[in-house]
Amino acid sequence: MGQTAGDDGQKTGDSEPLSASAAYDGDSSCIGAARHLATGFLTDVQAVHGVRVSERALGMTQLVVSELVTNAVKYAPGPVMLDGMTWADPKPARRAPASWTTGTVCPPGSAR
Numbered sequence: 001m002g003q004t005a006g007d008d009g010q011k012t013g014d015s016e017p018l019s020a021s022a023a024y025d026g027d028s029s030c031i032g033a034a035r036h037l038a039t040g041f042l043t044d045v046q047a048v049h050g051v052r053v054s055e056r057a058l059g060m061t062q063l064v065v066s067e068l069v070t071n072a073v074k075y076a077p078g079p080v081m082l083d084g085m086t087w088a089d090p091k092p093a094r095r096a097p098a099s100w101t102t103g104t105v106c107p108p109g110s111a112r
Helices: 029-049 055-075
Strands: 018-024 080-087 098-100
Touching: 018 029, 029 055, 029 080, 055 080
Parallel strands: none
Antiparallel strands: 018 080, 080 098
């Protein structure tokens, strides 16, 4: 299935917040895809807002996203949604990536 929801870390301008989310089928291939989404998001934050993202921060983000999505795939069959990556200029939004899964229907888009 791959990424089906959210704005995939889309560049939205210097003063606009960046955000990323994605919905996945819940098979094990989504773990790497979620890591890739998080890496791309931080790369976009760096490019759009000029914020330095250290290798350590990038690695820790990949680890956290991997753990969240791995646990969702392993313990909760069905679709998985990675949501909550948001950056607003000049300060980062104070949200951590989240992952959830429930039921057999793919989660809706990131409508809030």
